[in-house]
Amino acid sequence: MIRFENVGMRYGMGPEILRDVSFHLAPGSLHFLTGPSGAGKTSLLKLMFLASRPSRGLITMFGRDIATLPRAELPDLRRRVGVVFQEFRLLDHLTTYENVALPLKIQGKAEESYRADVKELLAWVGLGERMMAKPPTLSGGEKQRAAIARAVVAQPDVLLADEPTGNVDPDMGKRLLRLFIELNRLGTSVLIATHDHALVEAAGAPELMLNSGRLTIRG
Amino acid sequence: MAEPRAKIRPAAREKDVPLHEPRSFGGRLKAIMVETRSVMPAADGAGLSLILVIAAMCFLASLSLGAALTVGRTSADWARDLSGALTVEVKPSDAMPQDAQVEAVMKLLTETQGVLGADALSKADTEALLEPWLGKGNVTEDLPLPRLVDVRINPNAPPDVEALAQRLAEVAPGAILDTHRQWQTELVRAARSAQWLAYAVLAVVAATTIAIVTFATRSGLSANREVVEVLHMIGARDKFIASEVQRHFLHLGLRGGIIGLALSVATFIGLAWYGKSANSFLVPVSSLRIEFYPALAAVPIVAALVAMITARITVLRTLHRLL
Numbered sequence: 001m002i003r004f005e006n007v008g009m010r011y012g013m014g015p016e017i018l019r020d021v022s023f024h025l026a027p028g029s030l031h032f033l034t035g036p037s038g039a040g041k042t043s044l045l046k047l048m049f050l051a052s053r054p055s056r057g058l059i060t061m062f063g064r065d066i067a068t069l070p071r072a073e074l075p076d077l078r079r080r081v082g083v084v085f086q087e088f089r090l091l092d093h094l095t096t097y098e099n100v101a102l103p104l105k106i107q108g109k110a111e112e113s114y115r116a117d118v119k120e121l122l123a124w125v126g127l128g129e130r131m132m133a134k135p136p137t138l139s140g141g142e143k144q145r146a147a148i149a150r151a152v153v154a155q156p157d158v159l160l161a162d163e164p165t166g167n168v169d170p171d172m173g174k175r176l177l178r179l180f181i182e183l184n185r186l187g188t189s190v191l192i193a194t195h196d197h198a199l200v201e202a203a204g205a206p207e208l209m210l211n212s213g214r215l216t217i218r219g
Numbered sequence: 220m221a222e223p224r225a226k227i228r229p230a231a232r233e234k235d236v237p238l239h240e241p242r243s244f245g246g247r248l249k250a251i252m253v254e255t256r257s258v259m260p261a262a263d264g265a266g267l268s269l270i271l272v273i274a275a276m277c278f279l280a281s282l283s284l285g286a287a288l289t290v291g292r293t294s295a296d297w298a299r300d301l302s303g304a305l306t307v308e309v310k311p312s313d314a315m316p317q318d319a320q321v322e323a324v325m326k327l328l329t330e331t332q333g334v335l336g337a338d339a340l341s342k343a344d345t346e347a348l349l350e351p352w353l354g355k356g357n358v359t360e361d362l363p364l365p366r367l368v369d370v371r372i373n374p375n376a377p378p379d380v381e382a383l384a385q386r387l388a389e390v391a392p393g394a395i396l397d398t399h400r401q402w403q404t405e406l407v408r409a410a411r412s413a414q415w416l417a418y419a420v421l422a423v424v425a426a427t428t429i430a431i432v433t434f435a436t437r438s439g440l441s442a443n444r445e446v447v448e449v450l451h452m453i454g455a456r457d458k459f460i461a462s463e464v465q466r467h468f469l470h471l472g473l474r475g476g477i478i479g480l481a482l483s484v485a486t487f488i489g490l491a492w493y494g495k496s497a498n499s500f501l502v503p504v505s506s507l508r509i510e511f512y513p514a515l516a517a518v519p520i521v522a523a524l525v526a527m528i529t530a531r532i533t534v535l536r537t538l539h540r541l542l
Contacts, residue, residue, distance in 0.1 A: 051452060053542060072456075074542065079454035089449050093260035102258065106455040150453070 001027045001189055002048060002158060007057030009043055017043045019213045021057070025158065025191060030184045032200045033193040035210035041193045042086065044210065045162050048191070049083045050074055062157070079107065082151035082188075084161040088143045090135040096146050097122065097131040103154040118153060125149045125179065140167040148179065158189045165196055173199060258450065259443060259467040269435040270475040273522050276428035277479025278486075280421055281518045285487055287417035288511045294410030298403060305380070305398055307337075307368040312393035320391040321366055327390050328370060333378035335371045342366070428522060432472070433529045440464065440533055447537065457538045465531040472526030476519020483515065 002025040009018040017040045025031060033041055046052045047059060050066065059066045061077055069077070082103075090099045098105075100122060104114045122128055125145040135143055144167055151159055161180065165173035177199055184190045191208075194200065200207055206219040307328070309320045321339050328337040340348070345364050372378060384396035440447065443464075450460050 049452065050542060071539075071542070075454045075456045077454075078452065083452065085452075089445070089452075091258070091260075091446055091449060093446075094258065098258075102450075103453050105258070106450060106453065106459055108459075 005058040030205040039210040082156035086162040088147040100149045273475025274478035281483030283420040290414040305370040309366040310393040311363040314392040323391040468530035469527040472523030476522040
């Protein structure tokens with residue numbers, strides 16, 4: 001589904017942030033991405049959600065080589081990847097409902113066709129009562145759940161989450177982990193970047209470990 | 220009986236949860252003036268100042284356009300009025316008495332093709348004309364005064380003016396035909412200069428508006444960069460983002476333009492009213508005729524289109540820099 005072969009990445013003329021990274025995310029798999037701060041986790045995720053291009057190596061997503069893919073075809077691939085950003089990146093001027101419905105709106109769907117689904121999803125992540133609240137009035141945990149709901153609302157093939165439990169207490173962290181595992185059971189490939197070793201051990205899933213730009217796979 | 224109702228209520232309430240924020244009266248008013256229902260944020264500080272800038276530029280553009288149209292029309296009117304009239308000045312001559320001169324002139328004029336009518340000013344009329352300078356009763360009998368004949372000609376089929384002047388001099392020595400041409404040429408030239416000046420001001424205002432709108436659109440976009448990036452990241456196509464952004468700026472431009480137009484129309488009406496009461500304008504501003512208003516109405520539309528096109532070009536350029 002997503003395959004990296006000897007991928008290297010640098011910003012401008014700087015040092016290589018990622019070196020010879022190779023791995024494969026199979027459909028329906030669950031992985032963790034760990035490593036100390038500055039190890040290159042966010043850069044690796046950026047490559048996976050098509051925010052940057054590698055300096056070298058081969059990345060294939062859904063069978064397409066992204067180096068040769070025309071720019072106009074990238075939005076279609078992005079729609080198959082749901083992303084939970086580390087800093088959430090919810091749009092402050094929209095309500096929680098509008099934020100979560102955004103991926104469906106940009107696909108050109110009519111609101112009547114998704115209104116019920118979005119409400120149901122919001123209820124499922126515990127935001128049923130906060131639908132019309134705007135992000136600045138949400139707590140950290142609520143923003144986190146809204147960001148997750150936005151990432152999964154369009155039923156992507158892959159879900160990438162950058163530190164999704166970074167802003168919540170351990171109990172909420174566990175609840176969110178259950179949410180990801182549930183999504184994974186429903187067929188979505190999930191990759192969770194985290195510092196939280198307890199979370200990794202609780203899930204018992206394979207771990208991609210990044211250290212100084214090099215990747216090793218455990219489990 | 221109360222039991223089932225209590226059960227129904229929560230479900231009913233959940234169904235009725237409004238998905239957009241409820242609005243107060245002030246909120247609705249703000250929505251009409253500055254907000255657009257799109258994924259772009261409502262006009263914030265930057266949006267409001269863009270509206271104000273566009274309003275000011277449209278106000279100036281409407282004023283200069285209105286002035287150019289009015290002056291153009293007025294000078295055309297002058298040219299038409301004057302070219303429909305001639306004056307024959309009959310100077311006293313030793314060759315024949317003045318009344319005979321006037322009679323000969325009148326006879327010739329009535330026989331000339333293209334002359335619609337002629338009125339000779341009587342001696343009393345001529346003296347009345349001089350009264351402001353010489354005072355009443357101070358004109359002595361032997362003061363040689365020229366007599367004037369006002370001639371109306373058909374502007375569509377005018378007589379041969381040069382031939383007419385020659386014949387007048389023949390039949391009545393001392394008669395001079397004044398075509399007003401010099402006065403007319405100078406007046407029209409002055410009016411045309413004023414008109415071109417107004418068009419030049421309009422061009423400067425238009426260029427400045429485009430520059431300011433471009434600048435304001437760019438700064439508005441950089442304020443909304445986060446929104447554009449997020450839309451891009453979740454798979455929005457460039458066209459979708461551009462159309463959302465351009466609609467936002469179209470609305471801002473239209474609102475600013477309408478405010479500017481309203482102010483300029485109010486100014487024209489105020490000037491017309493003042494001009495009527497003070498009667499002090501050489502160029503009658505009240506002659507901003509009804510047929511000029513559609514031209515003025517085009518000003519906010521053009522401003523809004525400029526804002527929209529600038530936003531579209533800017534956002535597409537910004538997006539092309541992203542992967």
